[in-house]
Amino acid sequence: MRRVRAALVPALTLNRRSATPIYRQLYDGFRAAIIDGRLRPGQKIPSTRSLAEELNISRIPVVNAYEQLRTEGYLEAAVGAGTCVAQAIVDEPPRSSTAVRSRKPGRGTKQPPTPVALSGRANELLRTGVSPSWIPRQGAFRMNLPALDQFPSDVWGRLVSRHARAMRRSIMAYGDAMGHLPLREAIADYLGTIRAVRCDASQIAITTGSQQGLQLSAQLLLDESDEICVEEPGYPGARLAFIAAGARVTPIPVDEEGLCVENLPRIAPRARAVYITPSHQYPLGMVMSAARRMRLLNWAAATGAWIIEDDYDSEYRFGSYPIGALQGMDADSRVIYVGTFSKVMFPAIRLGYVVVPRHIAPAFAAVLDAAGIFASPLYQTVLTEFIQQGHLARHIRRMRMLYMERRKTLVAAFCTQFGNTLEILGADAGMHVAALLPRGVDDVAVSRNAARQGIAALPLSTCYMNPAERGGVVLGYGGATLHQIRDGVRRLAASLPK
Numbered sequence: 452m453r454r455v456r457a458a459l460v461p462a463l464t465l466n467r468r469s470a471t472p473i474y475r476q477l478y479d480g481f482r483a484a485i486i487d488g489r490l491r492p493g494q495k496i497p498s499t500r501s502l503a504e505e506l507n508i509s510r511i512p513v514v515n516a517y518e519q520l521r522t523e524g525y526l527e528a529a530v531g532a533g534t535c536v537a538q539a540i541v542d543e544p545p546r547s548s549t550a551v552r553s554r555k556p557g558r559g560t561k562q563p564p565t566p567v568a569l570s571g572r573a574n575e576l577l578r579t580g581v582s583p584s585w586i587p588r589q590g591a592f593r594m595n596l597p598a599l600d601q602f603p604s605d606v607w608g609r610l611v612s613r614h615a616r617a618m619r620r621s622i623m624a625y626g627d628a629m630g631h632l633p634l635r636e637a638i639a640d641y642l643g644t645i646r647a648v649r650c651d652a653s654q655i656a657i658t659t660g661s662q663q664g665l666q667l668s669a670q671l672l673l674d675e676s677d678e679i680c681v682e683e684p685g686y687p688g689a690r691l692a693f694i695a696a697g698a699r700v701t702p703i704p705v706d707e708e709g710l711c712v713e714n715l716p717r718i719a720p721r722a723r724a725v726y727i728t729p730s731h732q733y734p735l736g737m738v739m740s741a742a743r744r745m746r747l748l749n750w751a752a753a754t755g756a757w758i759i760e761d762d763y764d765s766e767y768r769f770g771s772y773p774i775g776a777l778q779g780m781d782a783d784s785r786v787i788y789v790g791t792f793s794k795v796m797f798p799a800i801r802l803g804y805v806v807v808p809r810h811i812a813p814a815f816a817a818v819l820d821a822a823g824i825f826a827s828p829l830y831q832t833v834l835t836e837f838i839q840q841g842h843l844a845r846h847i848r849r850m851r852m853l854y855m856e857r858r859k860t861l862v863a864a865f866c867t868q869f870g871n872t873l874e875i876l877g878a879d880a881g882m883h884v885a886a887l888l889p890r891g892v893d894d895v896a897v898s899r900n901a902a903r904q905g906i907a908a909l910p911l912s913t914c915y916m917n918p919a920e921r922g923g924v925v926l927g928y929g930g931a932t933l934h935q936i937r938d939g940v941r942r943l944a945a946s947l948p949k
């Protein structure tokens with residue numbers, strides 16, 4: 452390697468052993484210097500002969516490099532004699548962001564990154580965000596995490612390896628956009644029995660989880676800037692899915708009976724759809740009353756709007772029988788029902804489903820096809836067998852008992868620690884509870900304090916689009932052991948203002 456510093460050229464580094472030819476290294480070196488502004492427009496550069504001599508190389512690569520730079524407009528013939536950097540570079544600097552960043556200040560000067568022209572949608576997604584960055588990924592009270600260590604991974608692993616070894620054509624080819632038919636049949640049976648959903652396999656599409664189901668549903672039903680109503684407070688992930696689909700999202704308050712349906716005509720008279728979690732409101736945990744369900748279905752029938760029902764964790768209901776899905780009450784084909792295996796299996800499985808009214812199933816298949824993101828056929832096949840052999844039902848039964856015990860421990864620890872000062876909501880179902888903080892207490896500050904103690908406490912205010920009237924924390928207990936729960940409640944207490 453040999454470095455040379457000619458009067459009018461920046462430092463060049465040539466590597467004779469490199470696979471990149473010498474003429475290309477010269478070309479790259481000059482081009483970078485011109486783009487960076489180290490070689491200014493009009494500045495003279497050495498003749499091919501003197502540069503070749505200085506570098507102790509033949510003239511040919513130098514001639515070739517200059518020729519290429521001249522052809523591309525970086526160099527031009529100087530008036531009189533020789534070659535110089537093209538004047539036109541001044542008027543039309545190269546549009547690369549590196550050039551813009553490093554043109555003026557000296558090398559090594561830190562510059563703020565050039566603003567990137569993103570879509571309004573991407574900027575809104577950035578602002579809305581997913582989970583607050585300070586919340587620990589591990590430890591007590593992380594949301595949406597089932598008891599991963601309790602999953603029968605030996606059974607699952609055996610099935611995966613058997614199907615992976617066989618590698619049948621059906622798990623190697625594209626297959627049906629709506630998903631593996633036997634899995635859709637198994638889901639139709641399961642939903643009919645457990646959730647009173649009325650459907651057959653032709654109405655079921657397999658997705659890579661509810662999140663994809665929500666986004667595809669929005670793409671199916673809504674045009675750019677169409678309005679969709681969501682619960683306030685509500686599931687932030689749904690908001691993201693609808694923003695990503697280009698929809699306008701309007702919050703509608705909830706009370707102890709669920710979504711305040713009577714507010715819809717006033718707040719969003721032109722809404723094209725409503726997203727709800729009627730079996731277990733996210734995050735507050737109430738069940739939507741029968742009266743509200745009827746009212747919502749009537750509103751949808753009258754206005755031609757759609758209802759997206761997210762039934763994300765209703766397998767886990769304690770103390771009372773599971774509540775039937777809203778979809779089962781829908782006589783007018785207005786409900787899109789979205790479900791997931793993230794809670795009853797594990798989130799990384801990325802498998803969920805959408806039940807659509809029969810007449811829009813072909814359109815849903817088209818939207819899925821366009822997205823081109825399909826759940827793994829291997830996992831779909833394995834899951835079918837897992838369900839058919841009764842492993843899923845057995846696992847859900849075991850987990851219901853386990854979560855019941857975890858929930859009891861959490862409620863008891865709360866009573867001991869806080870007495871009546873923290874009000875717990877939504878302990879009848881699912882894998883999380885919400886606890887309202889005393890009025891005036893900043894839930895983000897509490898969440899940050901808790902994070903310093905290794906505790907994941909989601910601020911309730913992050914589930915609101917408007918400012919929250921009262922702060923709180925949302926605590927997942929599905930993935931926490933009894934010890935972690937008791938210890939976590941103690942640490943949470945230490946995170947509250949004295």
Ligand SMILES: Cc1ncc(COP(=O)(O)O)c(C=O)c1O
Nearest residue numbers: 595660661662686733763791793
């Ligand atoms: C209310 C609700 N809906 C949907 C989802 C998304 O689940 P998935 O992992 O299937 O995308 C979650 C995630 O935990 C959730 O809490």
